[in-house]
Amino acid sequence: MAAVSAPTATTILPGPDSVIHLFDITVRRGPSVLLDAVRWNVDADQRWVILGPNGAGKTTLLQIAAAQLHPTSGRAHVLGARLGAVSLAEIRPLIGISSAALANRVPPMEKVLDVVVSAGYGVLGRWRERYDELDFDRANELLEAMGVAPLAARHYGTLSEGERKRVLAARALMTDPELLLLDEPAAGLDLGGREDLLRRLSTLADDPAAPATVLVTHHVEEIPTAFTHLLLLRQGRVVTAGPISQTLTADALSETFDMKLDLQTRDGRYFAHAKNS
Ligand SMILES: Nc1ncnc2c1ncn2[C@@H]1O[C@H](COP(=O)(O)OP(=O)(O)OP(=O)(O)O)[C@@H](O)[C@H]1O
Ligand SMILES: [Mg+2]
Numbered sequence: 455m456a457a458v459s460a461p462t463a464t465t466i467l468p469g470p471d472s473v474i475h476l477f478d479i480t481v482r483r484g485p486s487v488l489l490d491a492v493r494w495n496v497d498a499d500q501r502w503v504i505l506g507p508n509g510a511g512k513t514t515l516l517q518i519a520a521a522q523l524h525p526t527s528g529r530a531h532v533l534g535a536r537l538g539a540v541s542l543a544e545i546r547p548l549i550g551i552s553s554a555a556l557a558n559r560v561p562p563m564e565k566v567l568d569v570v571v572s573a574g575y576g577v578l579g580r581w582r583e584r585y586d587e588l589d590f591d592r593a594n595e596l597l598e599a600m601g602v603a604p605l606a607a608r609h610y611g612t613l614s615e616g617e618r619k620r621v622l623a624a625r626a627l628m629t630d631p632e633l634l635l636l637d638e639p640a641a642g643l644d645l646g647g648r649e650d651l652l653r654r655l656s657t658l659a660d661d662p663a664a665p666a667t668v669l670v671t672h673h674v675e676e677i678p679t680a681f682t683h684l685l686l687l688r689q690g691r692v693v694t695a696g697p698i699s700q701t702l703t704a705d706a707l708s709e710t711f712d713m714k715l716d717l718q719t720r721d722g723r724y725f726a727h728a729k730n731s
Pocket of ligand 1: 484
């Protein structure tokens with residue numbers, strides 16, 4: 455009888471540089487399988503894009519990476535901690551996240567500068583926490599880096615969609631996280647706003663001191679040039695994952711979106727459209 459090859463220890467356990475390590479994780483809700491046997495490793499110096507259609511499981515995957523959700527089965531390590539074995543409160547401050555769920559929870563009357571500075575306490579809605587000048591300096595710097603410094607004194611509820619995205623990206627960076635998770639940071643931005651944000655994210659990704667980063671999007675046009683790796687997700691399953699140069703092909707993209715797509719590359723950027731057949 456042929457020997458069945460068992461997974462080696464290195465595939466089951468995270469390596470020394472691993473920031474996210476998922477081994478055969480599954481997430482089920484009733485009869486629905488949201489994530490199905492996902493294996494994924496993110497090292498500290500990598501910048502990943504998760505790309506897939508609506509409902510593919512991208513946000514669910516990001517919730518696992520954010521230590522906000524436990525898998526139904528399988529092993530998940532985030533920042534060296536096994537989910538389920540440690541208090542998630544210990545690792546959450548090390549993770550910066552920007553998502554639609556978070557955006558909806560910000561009180562509309564919150565001042566923009568406070569939305570950013572309050573990340574230091576992991577709270578939304580500033581109350582009686584005490585911050586010092588250095589905290590406010592850092593928050594202002596991050597708003598500047600995201601191109602929204604003039605909005606610091608405005609109420610969050612008065613901002614446009616695109617302005618909110620930038621403020622939340624600044625907030626995600628406030629704690630100097632070891633892992634940065636951005637769920638559709640460019641959604642709702644106009645063309646100029648998108649290009650500007652992508653340039654800023656590219657500059658950040660290029661910085662060796664920047665945290666490991668995962669960006670979720672539906673569009674290859676939203677892959678910042680300095681990002682290194684890609685995971686294509688379809689119906690809860692990984693289509694392919696690895697360095698962008700090897701994984702982003704017209705065939706893999708067509709399989710992911712279940713339609714024949716053409717892919718073009720120019721100056722480190724990607725463009726996709728339906729194939730004229
Ligand atoms: N509690 C739940 N019960 C059943 N199905 C759920 C539950 N939560 C999420 N889902 C389903 O799981 C699938 C994956 O959801 P998820 O939000 O991860 O997708 P996504 O890839 O982020 O989609 P989008 O691009 O639209 O944001 C969706 O089909 C969603 O309807
Ligand atoms: Mg989503």
